[in-house]
Amino acid sequence: MIELKSAAEIERMAVTGRFVGELLAELKTVAAVGVNLMDVERHARRRIKERGAESCYWDYAPSFGRGPFRNVLCLSVNDAVLHGLPHDYVLADGDLLSIDMAVGIDGWVADSALSFVVGTPAPADLKLIEATEVALDAAIAAAQPGGKLGDISAAIGEVAHSYGYRVNSEFGGHGIGRTMHEDPHVSNTGRAGRGMKLTPGLTLALEPWLCATTDKITYDADGWTIRSADGSRTAHSEHTVAITPDGPQVLTLRPATAPAA
Template identity: 40%
Template sequence: MAILIKSPAEIEKMRISGKALRKVHDAIAPFVKPGATTMDLENVAVRKIAELGGIAAFKGYHGYPAALCTSVNNEVVHGIPNEKRVLNEGDIVSIDCGVIIDGFYSDAAVTYPVGKVSPETQKLLDVTLASLEAAIQKCQIGGRLFDISAAVQQMCEAAGFGVVRDFVGHGIGKSMHEDPQVPNFGIAGKGPRLKAGMVLAIEPMINAGGPEVRVLKDGWTAVTVDGSYSAHFEHTVAITKEGPRVLTR
């Protein structure tokens, strides 16, 4: 495992990329409402990325056809935007996006409620987001990688939710996926030592039911095996001497 350490100048470039990505997410958010299609969201993202002078990191990556992943309800990750996929009251939709600015990647995901959702669904969103924040706080020099993983697992399993094993977070920089992999499950105190200059895409993927997933015939869309809803939140985080720096905040 070759974990690439970024210089302060490189982290600053990644912060600029992350700031642009946050603007993309902010542009999409008002359009997440009943009656919108996932392709409507894609079109907003494509326009905003172009306006910011960026490149859509996902489009063409291993053949992926879109700028966004829009995963609805029981879709865990990698849902493909579609003009026929209409969002309805009570749905949730995970919007995952990556941007390249000046050769540096940023990656972030938010799961939105569509209109009013059930209390059970809102709890899934709240706990998943809280687990991401808990994981970010573990991004401290001298800690261990699986301190991050354990923070997610402990919080989400304590709430009765399933932690996805098939997909994990990752290092990020001049490539979308770098070492190390960042699982959302693991034993605290294990894994590589955390060092200044590491940049990680931390992304809890949490199911209301069991952790098992399967990939549909499109070769991309992952869904929960039991049909339960799934939430996904992600930030790109740099480990610095001052503590964790969230580049996509």
């Protein structure tokens, strides 16, 4: 079932979204060459606890995965793109890291992700990250009241293909609000003018993700971490967006300058 949110409820989601955006910006400064992924995870746990928020990932146990997640971040490195399980790994120069997080505050959830290179970036990695960011911008621009869900999917797919990448449609965006995953599913490729009507009050997590040279994925033995099937680099960008009468409202914007850690 799809629940449309009131303007007051969207503002409550925006409170959560501001915290998510601020913390992701902060974590980008924490994750540096020589830093262990578990230190990034522990930093996020501390900040979430201080805020009185609740992680949507902790104890998350969907049909995929092996047991409860028991972490507050998805940390995916290089060829890992989604649901990366935090583990004992020290970031090296040139690693491409994707951080994904979703939390709830006072019963309202926001979800966001970003990718960046730790240390010295390779041009191919920067291009891949840029493609996901441009695709996300296009998806947000297409999230107009009166439009169709397929407009969003088509916008993402068109950008990905323009950059020379193929799109996997097994995982994509989703509705969000009182819980992390709500209807509808938002594919990262599709046809404009198709699907459900975009109505004010609809809240969506839009999340283009790409693999450099394939659209196939594999799972690690941990049952969570999803990787490109050919070992190529990956990237992931995500924002929580509300459809309003005046157009799309991004609820998880990140500050230009991160607060001191």
